[in-house]
Amino acid sequence: SQQGEEDPQALSIQEGENATMNCSYKTSINNLQWYRQNSGRGLVHLILIRSNEREKHSGRLRVTLDTSKKSSSLLITASRAADTASYFCATSSRVGGTSYGKLTFGQGTILTVHP
Amino acid sequence: NAGVTQTPKFQVLKTGQSMTLQCAQDMNHEYMSWYRQDPGMGLRLIHYSVGAGITDQGEVPNGYNVSRSTTEDFPLRLLSAAPSQTSVYFCASSTRSEQYFGPGTRLTVT
Numbered sequence: 001s002q003q004g005e006e007d008p009q010a011l012s013i014q015e016g017e018n019a020t021m022n023c024s025y026k027t028s029i030n031n032l033q034w035y036r037q038n039s040g041r042g043l044v045h046l047i048l049i050r051s052n053e054r055e056k057h058s059g060r061l062r063v064t065l066d067t068s069k070k071s072s073s074l075l076i077t078a079s080r081a082a083d084t085a086s087y088f089c090a091t092s093s094r095v096g097g098t099s100y101g102k103l104t105f106g107q108g109t110i111l112t113v114h115p
Numbered sequence: 116n117a118g119v120t121q122t123p124k125f126q127v128l129k130t131g132q133s134m135t136l137q138c139a140q141d142m143n144h145e146y147m148s149w150y151r152q153d154p155g156m157g158l159r160l161i162h163y164s165v166g167a168g169i170t171d172q173g174e175v176p177n178g179y180n181v182s183r184s185t186t187e188d189f190p191l192r193l194l195s196a197a198p199s200q201t202s203v204y205f206c207a208s209s210t211r212s213e214q215y216f217g218p219g220t221r222l223t224v225t
Contacts, residue, residue: 033213042119042205042216043158088157102148102173103214105157 006089006106014114019076021109023089024069030092032065033103034074037086046074046087081115116141119217121206127223128196136191136220138206146209147189148173149181151202152219158205164189196224 007022025032031050035043049056049065049072056063062075076083090103122137140147145166150158150173160173162181170181178200180192189208193200201224207214 031212035216042218043207043214045213045215048212090157102160102163103158104160104174105150107155107157 006087006109008109009107010110010112012112012114013079015079015081017079017113019079019083019111019113021074021087021089021111023072023074023106025072025089025091025104025106026070027091027093029067032063032072033090033092034061034063034072035088035090035105037088037108039085043088076111079111079113081113084111084113086110118142119206119208119215121204121217121220123220124218125221127225128193129225130196130198132196134193134196136193136204136206136222138189138191138217139187140189140206140208140215141187142208142215143186144208144210144215145186146211146214147183148207148209148214149179149189149191150205150207151175151200152205153202161191161204193222198224200224 005024029051031048033048034046036046037043047058047061047063049063060077065072086108088108089106119140148163149161152158159175161179164170164183167183167186183189204220206217
């Protein structure tokens, strides 16, 4: 079963607005990562936040992690039409031996940014 | 660096046929993984490897075999294709943090 649940499933905004996506997970994690997937393409890594971190920034991206609530959010500020894609959270779990090379993905949020 | 390469890009199989999806990476990563992505869903882990000669099952391993004889290559074998295996397959290699994904193989089983 999927570890992460993402909310909303789809988000439609205007260029220049901020986009916020949320992710919840079930088990203890080593880290949580966000990936972007353009239609018909492979996934591209955006940002990683470790379990002992609460917030991380990378350019227009801001990720928060609340391990007590087992949730994370991805904020994209000043969105652009080129940000249109699907966004997935993925967790690296402490459960079941090594966590390396094993990610559990959420179902994703489809973001559409209108010019 | 080419990164992670996958072949073929597209494949159509008949039920019962077997085939191998190829995956190669040139980043000298220890960890490699195979995922499948079905419409409207995230990726689900099929098999993974923590180094040459070492593989283990993921969430949905049934109907698939893997081997890892070299650091670079991690082929995925479909033993007897079924329509339920129609999906897009992604290979990934990783450090101990982020994963690098190949472009995917779109497989249809009729």
